[in-house]
Amino acid sequence: MRESVIEIRNLYKSFGDNDVLRGVDLDLYKGENLVVLGKSGSGKSVLIKILVQLLKQDEGYIKILGKDLSKLNLRELNQLRLKIGFAFQASALYDSMTVRENLEFPLTRNVKNLSRKEIDYKVERLLDSVGLPNTINQMPSELSGGQKKRIGVARTLILNPEIMFYDEPTAGLDPITCIDINNLINQVREEYKTSSIVITHDLTCAKVTGDRMAVLVKGQFKAVGSFEDVFENASDPNIKSFYDYNFIK
Numbered sequence: 001m002r003e004s005v006i007e008i009r010n011l012y013k014s015f016g017d018n019d020v021l022r023g024v025d026l027d028l029y030k031g032e033n034l035v036v037l038g039k040s041g042s043g044k045s046v047l048i049k050i051l052v053q054l055l056k057q058d059e060g061y062i063k064i065l066g067k068d069l070s071k072l073n074l075r076e077l078n079q080l081r082l083k084i085g086f087a088f089q090a091s092a093l094y095d096s097m098t099v100r101e102n103l104e105f106p107l108t109r110n111v112k113n114l115s116r117k118e119i120d121y122k123v124e125r126l127l128d129s130v131g132l133p134n135t136i137n138q139m140p141s142e143l144s145g146g147q148k149k150r151i152g153v154a155r156t157l158i159l160n161p162e163i164m165f166y167d168e169p170t171a172g173l174d175p176i177t178c179i180d181i182n183n184l185i186n187q188v189r190e191e192y193k194t195s196s197i198v199i200t201h202d203l204t205c206a207k208v209t210g211d212r213m214a215v216l217v218k219g220q221f222k223a224v225g226s227f228e229d230v231f232e233n234a235s236d237p238n239i240k241s242f243y244d245y246n247f248i249k
């Protein structure tokens with residue numbers, strides 16, 4: 001039996017008469033990269049927001065790192081949120097801060113009594129990990145799109161999250177930089193022992209980073225399994241068209 005770090009059961013969410021999630025079941029297993037795919041508007045972001053309770057589900061059960069979310073008070077929920085890192089599509093760096101300040105910010109805000117030396121060590125180690133040690137004194141405006149994403153990942157890792165959510169990590173990048181970012185996602189898993197959900201429309205990213213694919217169709221996960229099982233042997237036309245479109249046949 002594999003250990004689940006996230007367990008989602010029978011999750012429902014509607015906005016008025018827009019039934020977005022209609023009985024979602026999903027597990028994220030410890031140490032895996034799980035790729036979540038689905039058409040635009042299928043509810044991927046809604047699902048992630050519910051996982052950190054920025055949105056409340058209408059029905060359903062969620063357990064993260066052994067905690068039933070419905071039983072947590074706000075303080076406990078905030079503690080749990082610190083164990084989850086978000087690498088957002090827009091990398092969300094503060095434009096008025098240097099790279100060093102961007103990385104220090106979550107640390108000094110959330111961890112008390114760290115010495116200057118400990119902070120410097122962590123910042124430098126993470127910049128090394130993402131391959132950008134020389135950007136430490138640069139401003140975000142001086143970085144390329146791919147570099148910003150890397151710094152965004154480094155900033156997320158600074159609090160040692162156990163779970164990572166990557167939201168369209170390769171969107172808007174050239175094919176070579178996409179390869180770099182895919183490799184970084186795999187490297188982060190090895191180096192920091194994270195379990196991750198990767199939301200993407202990019203099937204190359206899905207294939208390279210994902211241990212399992214989960215495809216959201218009409219409010220439920222219709223196909224969950226390896227890339228080969230889900231896409232290469234797909235019979236469902238919704239899923240097949242996704243594949244054919246990405247790898248022009």
Ligand SMILES: Nc1ncnc2c1ncn2[C@@H]1O[C@H](COP(=O)(O)OP(=O)(O)OP(=O)(O)O)[C@@H](O)[C@H]1O
Nearest residue numbers: 015018020038039040041042043044045046047201
């Ligand atoms: N706060 C909200 N209020 C009302 N409707 C919402 C809200 N958030 C999301 N929706 C609706 O829920 C549906 C799913 O949206 P969501 O952003 O999760 O899609 P997505 O799969 O992440 O799409 P994309 O791939 O384009 O990012 C959409 O129809 C959207 O309009």
